[in-house]
Amino acid sequence: MFIKFDNEFLEYSGRIDHEPDKTIFIFPCSYVKIRIYGRNITAVVDNKNNYWDNYIGVFVDGKEIKHKLSNEGGIQKIILVDDVGPKEHEVMLFKRQDSCHELGFYGFEVDDTAELLSLPPKESRKIEVYGDSVSAGEVSEAEGYEGKHDPQWHQGELSNSYYSYAWLTARKLNAQIHDVAQGGIALLDNTGWFNEPDYLGMESVYDKVRYNPAFGEHTKWDFKKYTPDVVVVAIGQNDSHPTDYMADSYSCEKANEWRDSYKAFILKLRDIYPDANIVLITTILQHNVNWDNSIHQVWQELSDPKVHHFLFKQNGVGTPGHIRKSEAEQMADELSQFINGLDIEAWR
Secondary structure: OEEEOOOOOOEEEOOOEEEOOEEEEOOOOOEEEEEEEEEEEEEEEEEEEOOOOOEEEEEEOOEEEEEEOOOOOOOEEEEEEEEEEEEEEEEEEEEOOOOOEEEEEEEEEEOOOOEEOOOOOOOOEEEEEEEOHHHHOOOOOOOOOOOOOOOOOOOOOOOOHHHOHHHHHHHHOOEEEEEEEOOOOOOOOOOOOOOOOOOOOHHHOOOEOOOOHHHOOOOEOOHHHOOOOEEEEEOOOOOOOOOOHHHHOOOOHHHHHHHHHHHHHHHHHHHHOOOOEEEEOOOOEOOOHHHHHHHHHHHHHHOOOOEEEOOOOOOOOOEOOOOOHHHHHHHHHHHHHHHHOOOOHHHO
């Protein structure tokens, strides 16, 4: 029996897109869930590769596995449950990585006698994160590399959004999450690392679903589909490439322009989400303190009770590499404690 992607018993989360025959997963932390009483569950997907090896994450009855996807294109069938006798199963299929690939989900194949069961209701709290590779959980599974540079041999297999500080924070807050995160992205176009050499910044991505030119024309996001209570803006670490002008001179023309653009971006989000609390951060990834000082200056200039600036205990000095699971856990503890201390009307 085929459970099509648009079946009412399926649960989705994340900023996702739809085509006539499938759902498109682009952003990390996006997922689909199914719950059945039956023997078999097989996911029917396709994969469009941009770079690295691509993997999807799966939880089957609470046990995590990952599956390497083929980069050859075409339909792929992934067996998730194959039992001798029927019993209750719950499966979550989720996007481990950013737009290094685009995942098409057609539906699930289950045994003909399987019964679809309702899933528990979603959390009512909602957060949204705008960030880079750290927010996406890139190289988070590199155990033994805490406080160190990334292992040179990784090709995508160590990236897992489930262990990003972003999703960890959401789980600690019992909140849904939309993780608008892309490795290498800066605030402004023509800076950072994403989409080299025609770099795209968050200013061109924040309002999109499909945004990577490698996969065709972009598609716009309808902000009415998801209204977060808290928005975390974690931008300002890749902005030093190709030139760290903020470190060279805090008051130079480019630094002033960046602060103006950052302020304009925050004001856009305030206009889109007038009732949300917005938390401005960077992370423990090493970067020059002038980026945090600039964010603090913008925060002071805004003088808005719903906009907050938060610094981690090891902000900007914690590691020269990406954030590992244990480091992300500590960050999530600190950030969730801060957010819990805000006066969020919807969470009272």
